[in-house]
Amino acid sequence: xxxxxxxxxKAKSRIKVNYWKMLLVxxxxxxxxGGASSSIRSEVTSEDKALYNNYYEYExxxxxxxxxxxxxxxxHIHGDDVDEDLARDVLGMGLGIAGMAIGIFLVIFAxxxxxxxxxxxxxxxxxxxxxxxxxxxxxxxxELGFAFDHGYMNQVKAMFLRDLFTFLWTLLFIVPGIVKSxxxxxxxxxxxENPNMSSEEAFAISKRMMDxxxxxxxxxxxxxxxxxxxxxxxxxxxxxxxxxLYYHQASAMLYDAIKIDDRMKYEQSxxxxx
Numbered sequence: 001x002x003x004x005x006x007x008x009x010k011a012k013s014r015i016k017v018n019y020w021k022m023l024l025v026x027x028x029x030x031x032x033x034g035g036a037s038s039s040i041r042s043e044v045t046s047e048d049k050a051l052y053n054n055y056y057e058y059e060x061x062x063x064x065x066x067x068x069x070x071x072x073x074x075x076h077i078h079g080d081d082v083d084e085d086l087a088r089d090v091l092g093m094g095l096g097i098a099g100m101a102i103g104i105f106l107v108i109f110a111x112x113x114x115x116x117x118x119x120x121x122x123x124x125x126x127x128x129x130x131x132x133x134x135x136x137x138x139x140x141x142x143e144l145g146f147a148f149d150h151g152y153m154n155q156v157k158a159m160f161l162r163d164l165f166t167f168l169w170t171l172l173f174i175v176p177g178i179v180k181s182x183x184x185x186x187x188x189x190x191x192x193e194n195p196n197m198s199s200e201e202a203f204a205i206s207k208r209m210m211d212x213x214x215x216x217x218x219x220x221x222x223x224x225x226x227x228x229x230x231x232x233x234x235x236x237x238x239x240x241x242x243x244x245l246y247y248h249q250a251s252a253m254l255y256d257a258i259k260i261d262d263r264m265k266y267e268q269s270x271x272x273x274x
Contacts, residue, residue, distance in 0.1 A: 001261065002254070002260075002261065004216075004220050007250055007254055007257060008246075008253075010135075010253050011249040011250035011252075014134055014135065014249050015245060015246060017138060018134055021141055022131070022134065022245035023240070023244075024141065025127050025130045025131070025141065025143075025144060026244030026247075027240055028127060029244065030239065030244045032120045032124055032127075117159075118156060122152065122155055122156065124159070125147040125188050125191050125192050126143055126145055126146045126147050126148075126192070127143075127144060127248070128188040128191075128192045128252065128255075129147075129193070131251070131252035132192055132256065134249065134252070135249075135253060146192065147191070147192075147195065151196040151197075154195065154198070155191045155195055157199055158197075158203075161199050162188075162203075166180050179214065182218060184207075185206065186205070186255055186258070186259075187206045190206060208262065209258050209262045224243070224247055227242075227247070228243065230243070
């Protein structure tokens with residue numbers, strides 16, 4: 001059984017061997033959000049609520065006010081000497097700007113998704129490979145681009161499914177999403193070692209490896225909370241120069257330890273069935 005203390009000590013020892021390359025890769029992974037989940041929240045303002053309640057009102061100080069019926073088709077004007085066409089133009093312009101803003105947001109969102117799927121996720125796999133190889137040797141920066149030259153589309157598919165399933169589980173409340181993120185935790189490492197591994201196999205092996213290890217892995221992450229707080233206090237300076245590479249190297253150590261335990265369990269099970 002692996003020891004959290006031992007893994008972290010080994011990670012510290014590797015920092016002394018390959019510091020500057022680890023620094024760069026750790027920074028890149030942190031910028032990519034390697035391993036982190038994200039969520040999108042929306043808030044409704046008082047003006048939005050008025051619009052959702054099928055009512056919008058404007059007054060210019062001279063008794064001019066108007067509102068729109070629920071279907072947006074009927075404009076009612078109250079006040080003296082009001083230019084109804086001007087009021088319609090103003091309202092139409094506002095709705096047009098809102099529609100344009102929504103369109104721009106959707107385009108940007110689509111671009112971000114495409115970049116995440118086809119560029120960022122493969123880089124995350126490469127980063128995992130760098131730190132895994134760095135356990136026993138001085139890993140080279142070229143490992144970052146590993147996924148682009150080895151089973152690229154297979155890794156794109158597996159990582160996309162990982163993110164999609166994690167997001168869908170998160171929709172059921174936060175806790176199931178967190179649990180599944182730990183169940184899928186080893187997928188990038190498995191792909192880093194076996195780039196042509198099918199998505200089904202990667203999910204199955206990661207699930208098997210994390211069976212009985214999810215809580216321990218959570219506590220492992222929690223043990224870095226002091227470092228994360230220190231990073232926040234120093235506005236990320238400590239994160240850049242130490243915490244990022246320390247955490248990612250220790251996480252690679254965790255993968256290696258769990259993989260060894262998993263292999264031993266498999267061998268023991270196989271021997272018992274003979």
